[in-house]
Amino acid sequence: MQPEIRKIVTFDEEVFVEGYRKADRPWRMFAVAAVVANPWAGRYVEDLRPEILAYGPILGNELTSRMIALAGDGDAIEAYGKAAVVGLDGEVEHASGLIHTLHFGNIFRQAVGAKSYLSFTNTRGAANAPIMVPLMDKNDAGRRSHYLTLQFAIPDAPRADEIVVVLGGATSGRPHHRIGDRYQDLKDLGHDVDNPASV
Numbered sequence: 001m002q003p004e005i006r007k008i009v010t011f012d013e014e015v016f017v018e019g020y021r022k023a024d025r026p027w028r029m030f031a032v033a034a035v036v037a038n039p040w041a042g043r044y045v046e047d048l049r050p051e052i053l054a055y056g057p058i059l060g061n062e063l064t065s066r067m068i069a070l071a072g073d074g075d076a077i078e079a080y081g082k083a084a085v086v087g088l089d090g091e092v093e094h095a096s097g098l099i100h101t102l103h104f105g106n107i108f109r110q111a112v113g114a115k116s117y118l119s120f121t122n123t124r125g126a127a128n129a130p131i132m133v134p135l136m137d138k139n140d141a142g143r144r145s146h147y148l149t150l151q152f153a154i155p156d157a158p159r160a161d162e163i164v165v166v167l168g169g170a171t172s173g174r175p176h177h178r179i180g181d182r183y184q185d186l187k188d189l190g191h192d193v194d195n196p197a198s199v
Contacts, residue, residue, distance in 0.1 A: 002058065003055045005062075006162065008066070010033075018175045019176055023176075029150045030169060030170075031167060031168035035164055037162055041090050041161035042089045042090075055098055056103030057104070057107065063108070068111055074112040074113055079170040081167075082118045083123075083132060084166065085125050085158055086124050087158035092122055098163060099165060112138055115139045127157055130151055130153055134147075142183055143181055150170070
């Protein structure tokens, strides 16, 4: 069982000036998206697991290898995330299924040497729908400088019977980060870093 990939799209953005001030180094965010036929489109399927297990490693390896090629190496990626957009003949569950499996995400996580989970979005939309990939520091979930959102669209995808599966990354945080990290807020509120909700 193989995913039917119609095309792969690459997004790459370098920002040299942010907030009217030159960045010390270019702020670079990039993504790789696979436009895949939705094997469950137009019908209700109780067990999604066979396709998830078959598609996850193939898509994970394909997108990860392209992400590493864009970055130069895994160490260059400081922030990362994932997303999926399912077409109108599918369920949000279908988008979720292809990205919320360790058989997909762990390939990227291991390639960049990450410790934190992959932030994500899973949505439904028509062709040219906004694809939003939230990013966070690959090792420190509280590092606000690396709370980023990469956004792009594919004019002809997803078709009604397709899913767009995406990996995203950045080589740094925001150029002029100055809002602090969440640890100071926790300290100010008297919360334990290991129990931030105080429950």
